[in-house]
Amino acid sequence: MVKSEEVLRPVKDIGGGANLPHRKNTAEKESVMMPPPETVVIPMQQHIGAPCTPCVKKGDTVYVGTKIGDSDKFVSAPIHSSVSGTVSGLGSLLLPSGQTTETVIIQSDGQMTPDPDLKPPVVETLEDLVKAARDSGLVGLGGAGFPSHVKLNVNPDNPPDTLIINGAECEPYITSDYRECVENTDNILEGVYLLKKLIGFKQVIIAVENNKPKAIQALNKLVENVIGQDVGVDVSDDEKTHALYKVATDERDADNSVRLMRLKSRYPQGAEKVLIYTATGRKLPLGKLPSDVGCMVMNVTSVSFLNKYIKTGMPLVSKTVTVDGGAVMNAQNVIVPIGTSISDVIEFCGGYKSPARKILYGGPMMGNAVVDVNMPILKQNNAILVLDRKQAEKRVESPCIRCGRCAKACPMRLQPLEIESALRIGNLEAVKAHYADYCIECGSCSYVCPSKRHLTQVMRMAKAELRNKK
Numbered sequence: 172m173v174k175s176e177e178v179l180r181p182v183k184d185i186g187g188g189a190n191l192p193h194r195k196n197t198a199e200k201e202s203v204m205m206p207p208p209e210t211v212v213i214p215m216q217q218h219i220g221a222p223c224t225p226c227v228k229k230g231d232t233v234y235v236g237t238k239i240g241d242s243d244k245f246v247s248a249p250i251h252s253s254v255s256g257t258v259s260g261l262g263s264l265l266l267p268s269g270q271t272t273e274t275v276i277i278q279s280d281g282q283m284t285p286d287p288d289l290k291p292p293v294v295e296t297l298e299d300l301v302k303a304a305r306d307s308g309l310v311g312l313g314g315a316g317f318p319s320h321v322k323l324n325v326n327p328d329n330p331p332d333t334l335i336i337n338g339a340e341c342e343p344y345i346t347s348d349y350r351e352c353v354e355n356t357d358n359i360l361e362g363v364y365l366l367k368k369l370i371g372f373k374q375v376i377i378a379v380e381n382n383k384p385k386a387i388q389a390l391n392k393l394v395e396n397v398i399g400q401d402v403g404v405d406v407s408d409d410e411k412t413h414a415l416y417k418v419a420t421d422e423r424d425a426d427n428s429v430r431l432m433r434l435k436s437r438y439p440q441g442a443e444k445v446l447i448y449t450a451t452g453r454k455l456p457l458g459k460l461p462s463d464v465g466c467m468v469m470n471v472t473s474v475s476f477l478n479k480y481i482k483t484g485m486p487l488v489s490k491t492v493t494v495d496g497g498a499v500m501n502a503q504n505v506i507v508p509i510g511t512s513i514s515d516v517i518e519f520c521g522g523y524k525s526p527a528r529k530i531l532y533g534g535p536m537m538g539n540a541v542v543d544v545n546m547p548i549l550k551q552n553n554a555i556l557v558l559d560r561k562q563a564e565k566r567v568e569s570p571c572i573r574c575g576r577c578a579k580a581c582p583m584r585l586q587p588l589e590i591e592s593a594l595r596i597g598n599l600e601a602v603k604a605h606y607a608d609y610c611i612e613c614g615s616c617s618y619v620c621p622s623k624r625h626l627t628q629v630m631r632m633a634k635a636e637l638r639n640k641k
């Protein structure tokens with residue numbers, strides 16, 4: 172039990188947001204490895220930034236981890252084969268984002284032979300770390316897809332002082348980060364200590380929502396094992412408030428600056444701006460980066476992967492994906508070779524329980540609809556939701572009753588109703604004056620609206636109009 176004096180300081184409350192049903196149906200199921208599919212289709216654009224150009228051609232032999240695409244631009248990330256086999260051709264694909272990308276199509280030999288040239292990198296300096304992150308192909312695995320080496324390339328003379336490890340995973344259904352915390356705790360902690368040492372953070376906050384007690388216990392247990400001191404958290408206590416706990420001190424954390432933060436379960440707790448404010452009280456202004464307020468935010472699975480890469484030299488070739496929804500037979504977390512089709516993944520999960528009416532890349536709040544089940548799993552996919560008729564029911568709008576719930580729910584303190592009204596009459600000055608471009612597209616306003624107004628779509632349109640006007 173953590174004593175009250177161990178709570179280091181009050182933390183900020185998100186304000187707004189929405190209480191969503193968690194529906195974490197897969198939380199207690201161990202992740203299962205999917206066998207290699209016959210074919211993978213690997214897009215050359217799986218990240219924010221410049222697309223890669225294929226560096227293989229039809230007929231080439233590739234192994235698991237062989238580089239198949241790269242770019243000479245800094246904001247990009249190389250792409251590697253997820254299976255061993257033969258390149259059967261190059262193609263193109265329309266992504267849900269609307270971008271068209273080149274693809275490399277690989278016929279698997281079923282052997283999953285690792286590339287014999289792979290070896291663990293030597294990482295002793297910040298420069299080594301940045302190079303390793305790039306070579307690994309790592310991008311933000313929480314869904315953002317931002318190349319991690321760009322984020323890690325800090326000014327060594329003035330690095331951010333705070334590292335926040337994002338384990339909030341606040342969308343319903345998704346449990347892949349949670350499983351990572353439970354199944355690969357040691358990799359997460361080792362990765363945290365490595366980042367702390369090489370970048371020189373003054374504090375590290377590992378942030379996990381309080382609906383994941385086993386993840387919190389696992390993170391504490393490891394520390395307990397390392398130092399032989401029980402700093403366990405009674406997770407049934409203090410359910411309603413944020414709490415920040417000392418984790419522990421060991422030789423990797425001599426200044427005792429790694430903390431575990433138990434967050435209230437309230438969507439969208441894991442959104443970057445919200446998390447920075449919750450964890451540190453710092454506000455991230457529009458157009459600024461977390462480093463501008465002295466922070467770096469890393470997804471918990473990204474940190475775990477980076478540590479695994481440094482130990483093994485195997486780049487990012489697979490992804491743990493939560494497969495759930497009323498229309499899929501066996502909901503579970505599946506470790507999927509990147510480029511595997513959604514239909515292969517659903518088949519691995521036992522196929523359809525009922526007709527699928529909608530398939531989402533990601534969660535129900537921020538996920539993108541997929542129109543073709545042959546679409547491949549991408550690096551930044553953390554979930555595939557296969558929704559049945561009831562789950563996919565269209566929201567029929569009715570007139571606004573001016574109840575104000577949308578504004579109350581907005582974590583950015585916006586007035587979605589006013590922005591909708593201004594956009595409807597084409598008053599872009601008013602749209603701007605209501606700070607529409609601060610919207611993080613979290614969907615909380617739409618979720619709470621009793622008139623089922625499509626406010627998030629309106630906010631996206633408002634932001635697009637403001638961008639076009641510039």
Ligand code: SF4
Nearest residue numbers: 571572574575577620
């Ligand atoms: S929540 Fe819906 S009904 Fe209420 S004020 Fe906002 S838009 Fe209108």
Ligand code: SF4
Nearest residue numbers: 581610611613614616
């Ligand atoms: S206006 Fe934007 S940030 Fe605010 S609740 Fe709606 S979607 Fe989220």
